[in-house]
Amino acid sequence: MIQDGGLAVGGTQDKQPNAQLNSWFVRSGWSKGELARQVNRRARQMGALHVSTDTSRVRRWLDGEQPREPIPRILSELFSERFGCVVPVEDLGLRAVHQPTASSGVDLPWAGPQTVQLINEFSRSDLMLGRRGFLGASLMLSAGPALVEPMQRWLVPTPLGFPDAAGAALPREPGASGRLSRLSEPELELLETTTVMFRQWDSQCGGGLRRKAVVGQLHEVTDLLQEPHPQRVAKRLYRVTADLAALAGWMSYDIGLQPTAQKYFVLALHAAKEADDRPLGAFVLSSMSRQMIHLNRPDDALELIHLAQYGSRDSASATTQAMLYAMEARAYANMGQVSKCHRAVRMAEDSYSESRPVEDPDWISFFNEAELNAENAHSYRDLAYVAGRSPTYASLAHPVMARAVELFSADAVHQRAYALNLVGMASVHLLQREPEQAADMTVKAIDIARRVRSERVNTRIRKTADTALRDFGDVPAVAQLTERLASQLPEVAESA
Template sequence: MGGNGGGGTNAEKRPNELLGSWFVRSGWSKGELARQVNRRARQLGANHISTDTSRVRRWLDGENPREPIPRILSELFSERFGCVVAVEDLGLRAAHQAPSVSGVDLPWTGPQTVAQISEYSRSDLMLARRGFLGSSLALAAGPALIEPMQRWLVPTSLAQQEEPEPPASARRGGRLSKPELDLLESTTVMFRQWDAQCGGGLRRKAVVGQLHEVTDLLQEPQPAATTKRLFKVAAELAELAGWMSYDVGLQPTAQKYFVLALHASKEAGDKPLGSYILSSMSRQMIHLGRPDDALELIHLAQYGSRDCASPRTQSMLYAMEARAYANMGQPGKCKRAVRMAEDTFSDVHEWDDPDPDWIRFFSQAELYGENSHSYRDLAYVA
């Protein structure tokens, strides 16, 4: 059974509708998919895999194959469609993952955050071309999105906060110097500038590649302070990868990166950065016609960073709150949020700006532009 990639018997198997949907759209026959699985398995050194049409039929009927079959199927369908198709998108269970963990509902722990970012960025990098599936891919929305994101507010346990320093003998190979860390952070700033100048499509793979490299560093023994800085870099890069994906129409991919970025920002202990990531998720929900979800995300961002976000960041969050209210057709609340955004921005001092690079784009001109969008959206809804 193991040699064929089977997953054991299940008296109550149901057809795997997700896998079936991807399979039908691919245009492959069962025999062609079996041949591709066998070919990829040999490339991975899994010579024991010998799949045939009857085995593919069993997967479609609900049998869950053992690793590395789910990962191989993820890669094959990703390459076919030009968009990351995760294992859970195929209705399969990933290795070392509880069956209930899927989509955006991920474990809020450091090692699993690193593993998720590493796997997803690796899958993204392997794509030979960029494709657009539009509405054929499902995004998380409503309670399925909001409830997992609310766990961002749950304090990190004391045990997680006070991880011991790795012994010197264990960290010789992977320990980063301060100049190397500084260079990583400056590279992230450079990528953000490229995105502002050129748009998301041109540099997206470079950002994803850098993100994948940072996850490699996070899997090596590092001092606690270095790990926190690396998680911050990972959060910024994942958010940027999400924004670039959004920019070129890869909406499910964008959402996945935003979620992973939020997890990394929590590991970095950077609440203002987390609130900024939630604002990006909110902007995406407005674009997708779900202003109620957008408002929930913004309120979560505001509450989570209420005691630490700078006036510039708070002003940006109020401006996004106004956009959500505008798209919900609530003029009174929209105008109040616009006023709050403008009043809060009056506390920003351009000559003594302590804000990080990720929020410095939000100038007074940007504020007025955002508020203009709110009034425009309000006019359309009304």
Template sequence: MGGNGGGGTNADKRPNELLGSWFVRSGWSKGELARQVNRRARQLGANHISTDTSRVRRWLDGENPREPIPRILSDLFSERFGCVVSVEDLGLRATRQTLSVSGVDLPWTGPQTVALLSEYSRSDLMLARRGFLGTSLGLSAGPSLIEPMQRWLVPPQSGPCAPQEPRPDSDAAERRRPGRLSKPELELLETTTVMFRRWDAQCGGGLRRKAVVGQLHEVTDLLQEPQSEPTTRKLFKVAAELAELAGWMSYDIGLQPTAQKYFVLALHAAKEAGDKPLGSYILSSMSRQMIHLGRPDDALELIHLAQYGSRDCASPRTQSMLYAMEARAYANMGQPGKCKRAVRMAEESFREADEWDEPDPDWIRFFSEAELCGENSHSYRDLAYVAGRSPAYASLAEPLMRRAVKLFADDSEHQRSYALNLIGMATVHLLRREPEESTRYASQAMDIAKKVRSERVSTRIRKTVDTAARDFGDLAEIVGLTDQLAVDLPETAAQAV
């Protein structure tokens, strides 16, 4: 690859109007974009990249740069606009890559899932810089994300939700296989995963993320050793839960491409484990990320995929969570009728949870009445914003959010959720043009944010305070809140990974 990241032939070259449009809207100069590309390339270890204004001009004129330039540009523009800007959105052609860095379109096979989990977790542990994992940094969206995920629905050999049983002709081989992992050791791995999940809920994603990635890497080592088939399936389940949690923690501290890659690998592992409810939960995490990134259409596709894939085996609590996420997607798409229907379905499914005969898996136990109220309230709050700050939808959000805040106030294990719902309450009061009440809730959220390593919480507080300052900047309470923000959550403060 050339030192400037140049592309191939210039024959029939025409101006790249898509890249030009994003570039103009960004407000960057050619020199500033070149400097950002060079800085990001150095962070990736691509020290041979040396871009200048003339090279940027050539990209705008239609030259197609080589990797990793397209994915660096995708990442930079995504960060600039707060939504996914794919390589294709920029009018660039991604070059063919090896399996380990080919985005989300990966082979749905056990050995390759293990190899990719091992490689990705090892890279994450080795690199000191936050989230820079080579050319896999690009986010996928639209058909390039949804179509590969649909392969999750390809049925296993046995029932729709049951793990595959060993083939009869393999029984003798299974008996001879040594199986290094004992039952107590496997149970300890499962218990450790539960412990990590508790830490994340209480302390945020920035405190223990590396520990989770390290544990995931250890599990992939075990998966590469001879094990009995039942043990292998359980190890895949542990790997899926750990990869989802690593993705969730990465999402929580703002490492969006890293989070997406872990979610995708977690879904592959869940399929190998034969655990479709777990797969639906992973898809819901991916859906939440897409809502956060301004892609509600993609979020809805992922949730419908989760619902369809687990319709015969997900517990009422899991179904309730999926309906609540469906409501969030519809709200952000500006579809109030479908949003309200999904909210009702979430509430009805949740009422059936107590009648469910089997215990829920640990990964869904977080979805309490408080979470349900918080999710549904956020759906109405989002509808209010999409509808031009509608006071009617804000009024629907207020009692649900109040209930969520009350319940989370008594829950010491879910401090991040408490903070997020306090922020939600602050935004609802801003929509209702009640700045004094908004200030009270935002101040409480700030007190918790100081103890929780969550960039998501900090970012939402900053956005809420910025909105309050823009709309009610002359009020003494808002001035005081802005001052508190500068002291408690200075924007330069780094979140530990």
């Protein structure tokens, strides 16, 4: 088996210790063996089965050896998650992979045919190359103006196509024959209901179980979009494409493939624009915002949410507006802006009181009373952390998080959300210095995590358990968490 994906870049003579990588490594608190195990686990998630790293290889990196891709990208993702901020490859003292074209980033052309081609190519690469690790290695996360400014062009009106004799607009680049294909109404409905089914599977089982099936369906729909259709049919196909691409992005985010997730979100926003579906585009932007909060970029998250709110202000349902306000509150909480966070929480609650779920599209069906309470509770919890573990905000979070847990406990579909909120409740108990209750919530989350393939759930459980052990390691219930994690939620073993 090839060590860490191939030979080191360049020779081994005249190496200097990599001071930048050493600095991040020391601050992480990881041992060389732990970092090697994390690299191997992430490589397997990417499908890079040829990667096998050990402590001696980590030592060589710290001593100045330059590893080949996908190792630099994996290290960037691992340290980004560890520190809750974007840690570029260059900041680790490593050589970044060459980006050959602009299409590998997020600044893409806003035109239907190009959007279809890009999604078709990217989904095919994900299906065929991702399992060997090359797809993730070719991407990098965008943040700041490099991310936000291209997304602002979502608001620019799209030119209309030319009408045919029947009054329908032809695609901008119809096929050579110019003849319109005729998808039947049952066929279109089947495509739409299949997406609903995939979303239910994701909520129940996590992003790791059916992601490839979603990507495959997305690829098939973009094949259909390369045929000419009447405008009405084309818009429905673009809407299905946007929905599937957003779901593929969400599932990628859930299993820790952050650059892949971001690329799918961007492509989903482009497809939503072609479908002329502003609320769906706002939903995609909210997912991008959530990812930025996860990566400790609340300023970017807020910009994306405000863009979503502005773009859908006259078309989004009350439920969608409530979700956007709740995400706005999360961003303000992580920025430490207390009064604006409280205002956004109230706006979320007021908007939700006007919800009419029967009129909502399926993609917003996840945002129910339980999810509203969950988001607002996490906003208060985040304020507590930003304010130095404030007991005041922890006490505000407690009853709202408890209500979310209660509601999710009776929900057989949203099992991943239930696990995440059990972990959230555990973190609130830790803020309130209630280690036994925190351990109990964490144990319940572990039981669900064993049935849900979600790296996001697993990571939050481990981080919460680490915090509990650090602060309350002498409490028996907390001390037992280490054994339970090792036996019931073990790390992926290193390959031979």
